[in-house]
Amino acid sequence: MKLHLSTAEIFVPDGLPIEPALRRTTHLAVSAHQDDIEIMAAAPILECFQQEDLWFGGVVLTDGRGSPRDGIYKDYTDEAMRQVRFKEQRKAASIGEYAALLMLDYPSKAIKDGSNPQPSEDIAEIIKAAHPNFVYTHNLADKHDTHVGTAFKVISAIRSLPEEERPQKLFGCEVWRDLDWMVDGDKITFDLSEQQNLQTALLEVFDSQISGGKRYDLATMGRRRANATYFESHGVDMTTGLSFAMDLTPLIISPEIEIISFLQEHIQRFGHDVADRLTRLG
Numbered sequence: 001m002k003l004h005l006s007t008a009e010i011f012v013p014d015g016l017p018i019e020p021a022l023r024r025t026t027h028l029a030v031s032a033h034q035d036d037i038e039i040m041a042a043a044p045i046l047e048c049f050q051q052e053d054l055w056f057g058g059v060v061l062t063d064g065r066g067s068p069r070d071g072i073y074k075d076y077t078d079e080a081m082r083q084v085r086f087k088e089q090r091k092a093a094s095i096g097e098y099a100a101l102l103m104l105d106y107p108s109k110a111i112k113d114g115s116n117p118q119p120s121e122d123i124a125e126i127i128k129a130a131h132p133n134f135v136y137t138h139n140l141a142d143k144h145d146t147h148v149g150t151a152f153k154v155i156s157a158i159r160s161l162p163e164e165e166r167p168q169k170l171f172g173c174e175v176w177r178d179l180d181w182m183v184d185g186d187k188i189t190f191d192l193s194e195q196q197n198l199q200t201a202l203l204e205v206f207d208s209q210i211s212g213g214k215r216y217d218l219a220t221m222g223r224r225r226a227n228a229t230y231f232e233s234h235g236v237d238m239t240t241g242l243s244f245a246m247d248l249t250p251l252i253i254s255p256e257i258e259i260i261s262f263l264q265e266h267i268q269r270f271g272h273d274v275a276d277r278l279t280r281l282g
């Protein structure tokens with residue numbers, strides 16, 4: 001498999017050669033940054049954990065150079081931060097027993113540049129080699145430009161593939177903006193009640209970001225708990241952890257669907273839901 005950047009890294013925690021390591025992948029997450037996968041795609045990591053026939057693969061697009069830094073990392077150069085973030089992401093891949101981890105090493109600006117085809121071409125190559133059934137990426141209503149840029153690259157990569165090479169499902173997951181606002185009919189729910197120890201461990205390895213001043217570990221576990229409790233207003237909690245996703249599959253089944261209109265329809269359904277309630281009760 002040929003990736004555009006020679007500095008891209010492929011890490012296989014159990015040491016299998018790259019080709020068979022990728023080929024066994026059934027669930028693939030593609031994120032902008034180191035740590036996003038563990039925040040947004042815990043469900044498929046757990047689903048594949050310790051399974052012989054289910055394997056989780058992770059792809060991180062950016063190089064980590066622009067990461068915020070504080071505490072013991074305060075004086076780190078961009079290259080030193082890059083190294084630390086790669087190291088942390090490898091640790092998560094080992095804890096989560098990923099089939100393979102690919103870090104493509106692009107600067108953020110390449111991901112935000114809609115005219116740069118290279119990241120999409122790399123993602124398409126990876127999907128061709130891995131043939132995952134399910135792909136997870138950022139949701140289109142995220143408020144971080146690099147995250148939305150990543151979702152665009154993933155959609156365009158999958159659209160470039162012949163139909164038989166495309167995954168069955170594409171999910172847009174929660175990082176910078178949760179998906180509680182979507183109407184319940186639009187929500188894909190992932191039950192994260194089990195193995196909260198493992199979920200926490202996957203988040204805790206990203207010390208450079210957490211001790212750098214952002215408690216992503218507590219916030220992410222708290223969000224899962226909040227999603228579980230606030231999902232259903234009548235009745236008791238069915239789960240103790242839940243994450244939401246936007247189903248982006250229509251965009252890969254029908255490449256003619258405009259991405260912006262697709263997202264606006266979700267927002268309109270939310271708008272109507274709120275307005276209908278006000279009309280009914282006012």
Ligand SMILES: [Zn+2]
Nearest residue numbers: 032033036147
């Ligand atoms: Zn991110």
